[in-house]
Amino acid sequence: MTSVSTRRFKALPVLIWGYITWSLVPVIIAVIYSFNDGRSRTVWKGFSFRWWFGDAYASVFHDDSMRNAIVNSLVLAVTTMLIVTPLGLALAIGAHRMRGRSASAVKGMTSIPLITPEIVVGAALLLTFTRLFSGIPLGYPAQLLGNVTFSISAVVVIVRARLVSIGSSFEEAARDLGASRLQALRYVLMPMLWPSVMASFAVVFATVIDDFVITSFLSAGVGSETVPLRIYSSIRGGATPALNALATLLVLITFAALTIGVFGLSIWRKRHGEQGGFKAALSDLTRMGE
Amino acid sequence: MNKAARLWAALAAPGAFWLLFFFAVPFYAVACVAFGSIDPIFRDAIPQWNPLNWSFGEFNAVFSSVTSGPLRGVFIRTIVYVVSAMIISFAIGFPVAYYLARHAGKRRMLLLLLIIAPFWVNYLMRMLAWVNLLSPSGLFSRFANIFGVQYNWLDGSPITVILGLVYGYVPFLILPLYATLERLDWRLVEAARDLGATSRQAFRVVTVPMSKAGVAAAAILIALPMFGDYYTNDLLSRSPSTEMLGNQIDYYINNSSQPQRGAVLVIMLSTLLLVALSWYLRSTSRVGKERVR
Numbered sequence: 001m002t003s004v005s006t007r008r009f010k011a012l013p014v015l016i017w018g019y020i021t022w023s024l025v026p027v028i029i030a031v032i033y034s035f036n037d038g039r040s041r042t043v044w045k046g047f048s049f050r051w052w053f054g055d056a057y058a059s060v061f062h063d064d065s066m067r068n069a070i071v072n073s074l075v076l077a078v079t080t081m082l083i084v085t086p087l088g089l090a091l092a093i094g095a096h097r098m099r100g101r102s103a104s105a106v107k108g109m110t111s112i113p114l115i116t117p118e119i120v121v122g123a124a125l126l127l128t129f130t131r132l133f134s135g136i137p138l139g140y141p142a143q144l145l146g147n148v149t150f151s152i153s154a155v156v157v158i159v160r161a162r163l164v165s166i167g168s169s170f171e172e173a174a175r176d177l178g179a180s181r182l183q184a185l186r187y188v189l190m191p192m193l194w195p196s197v198m199a200s201f202a203v204v205f206a207t208v209i210d211d212f213v214i215t216s217f218l219s220a221g222v223g224s225e226t227v228p229l230r231i232y233s234s235i236r237g238g239a240t241p242a243l244n245a246l247a248t249l250l251v252l253i254t255f256a257a258l259t260i261g262v263f264g265l266s267i268w269r270k271r272h273g274e275q276g277g278f279k280a281a282l283s284d285l286t287r288m289g290e
Numbered sequence: 291m292n293k294a295a296r297l298w299a300a301l302a303a304p305g306a307f308w309l310l311f312f313f314a315v316p317f318y319a320v321a322c323v324a325f326g327s328i329d330p331i332f333r334d335a336i337p338q339w340n341p342l343n344w345s346f347g348e349f350n351a352v353f354s355s356v357t358s359g360p361l362r363g364v365f366i367r368t369i370v371y372v373v374s375a376m377i378i379s380f381a382i383g384f385p386v387a388y389y390l391a392r393h394a395g396k397r398r399m400l401l402l403l404l405i406i407a408p409f410w411v412n413y414l415m416r417m418l419a420w421v422n423l424l425s426p427s428g429l430f431s432r433f434a435n436i437f438g439v440q441y442n443w444l445d446g447s448p449i450t451v452i453l454g455l456v457y458g459y460v461p462f463l464i465l466p467l468y469a470t471l472e473r474l475d476w477r478l479v480e481a482a483r484d485l486g487a488t489s490r491q492a493f494r495v496v497t498v499p500m501s502k503a504g505v506a507a508a509a510i511l512i513a514l515p516m517f518g519d520y521y522t523n524d525l526l527s528r529s530p531s532t533e534m535l536g537n538q539i540d541y542y543i544n545n546s547s548q549p550q551r552g553a554v555l556v557i558m559l560s561t562l563l564l565v566a567l568s569w570y571l572r573s574t575s576r577v578g579k580e581r582v583r
Contacts, residue, residue, distance in 0.1 A: 012389040019386050023408040026419035042427040087305045094302025106306045117518025123543045123556050124316035132319050149312040210412045231414040235421050247415040
């Protein structure tokens with residue numbers, strides 16, 4: 001009996017390290033090949049920064065279409081993040097406190113986007129923007145509206161989790177001490193909601209900069225091409241290692257945003273004497289608490 | 291409505307109206323295009339905004355193509371690919387999440403970070419990585435050649451597409467599974483073992499029922515996007531022989547002059563997913579009832 005269980009627990013670590021290798025090594029190889037001196041993404045010809053900035057025309061930092069894609073991606077991610085966070089924050093607070101039939105309607109409507117495949121949202125928005133709200137041109141405006149729509153629910157989920165853990169006693173105490181409802185909201189609840197605002201910023205930024213489907217359905221050609229779209233359109237062609245470098249840059253940007261988020265959150269928690277620290281911050285960002 | 295209720299409604303209003311305009315209305319627009327008509331000269335779809343005048347001609351045509359025409363293969367293939375990818379994902383994901391939740395010990399934080407990492411590595415970067423490895427001159431193909439395997443991985447290979455889906459979605463399965471398993475009350479399993487259950491019996495009688503709802507939720511979480519996936523297929527195969535429902539939608543909505551057919555397919559995909567979801571909701575509510583009892 002014991003021998004069976006020990007054997008099983010020896011197989012599991014092998015499996016988990018096997019999984020980690022399988023999930024990360026291909027990506028690491030792709031990162032390494034971005035430093036290839038040759039033109040090929042598969043045949044190694046020695047180390048160089050040629051495709052990062054060495055080549056005066058075709059490297060990531062010199063190729064116009066790649067630079068445009070990076071700028072488009074950053075602009076889209078930052079603006080979406082700035083619009084959707086307050087929108088979702090207010091929606092989460094309101095929906096959390098509302099009662100009755102309108103409350104369940106609002107709650108239902110915020111949870112449906114979470115379970116709708118992106119292709120459905122992308123296709124629906126494309127048909128809407130070309131046939132119903134035709135005042136909204138495809139390209140950046142449509143991409144912005146689409147990404148905000150798809151991210152609201154994520155913000156609501158993050159803020160709602162925080163609202164549940166805060167409870168209502170702090171606000172009630174403030175009300176008992178003479179604060180108005182708005183004052184209690186502004187001076188008591190809002191400061192406590194900061195971690196969820198930070199988490200929303202990081203999560204929305206990372207999701208939008210990585211988004212492919214909605215951004216692609218609502219794009220209007222090269223002018224509104226983001227980094228994922230640029231990668232998609234050249235993966236199967238004879239693109240140079242500059243494509244690997246571009247993809248690596250995207251991964252670095254995403255990781256930088258999330259690292260800032262995680263450390264921001266754990267510093268906030270420590271300063272305000274909250275339990276959990278690094279691990280709680282991490283779970284805020286991966287939405288493991290759902 | 292009292293003052294407080296008005297404040298909460300006012301807070302929720304902007305977001306709620308946003309979702310109404312850009313989420314609910316677009317669904318209606320899809321139906322209006324699907325059940326609308328086609329311009330006889332330009333062949334473009336004309337939406338019919340009045341539900342009383344909806345025509346179901348195109349819907350019936352697509353439906354009969356699904357039951358006994360060319361689309362039948364696409365539907366069956368989509369279901370077969372997604373189900374196989376789900377089975378493989380669980381075979382990989384469950385043990386990993388289980389180990390992480392129960393036996394990782396001191397290394398848990400490191401392992402957790404390494405397992406979260408692919409979750410945030412861009413999907414296209416991960417596909418690019420495999421396209422590079424699997425292309426004829428790629429490292430994996432060269433490695434396979436040593437063993438005499440000559441196979442064109444990137445040209446209509448169902449194995450590549452299914453494994454590509456697994457590779458793409460397994461991180462999204464492991465995290466919710468881990469969250470579920472970590473929160474379980476493992477003392478109950480120990481109690482079962484103390485009362486004489488073998489570890490296998492304890493797993494079957496205690497662990498499985500306890501984790502059922504979370505596992506079903508995780509399954510839904512990856513099944514839904516997989517059903518709508520078209521880019522994995524596009525990048526790893528690009529062949530009509532592996533086309534899935536998502537590819538058809540992408541083609542009709544984006545690249546053809548028949549958006550009406552695309553709209554019908556969107557409605558069919560949503561219906562298919564709604565069926566899967568209601569099954570999930572029924573099974574979780576049953577779990578809830580069992581727990582109450």
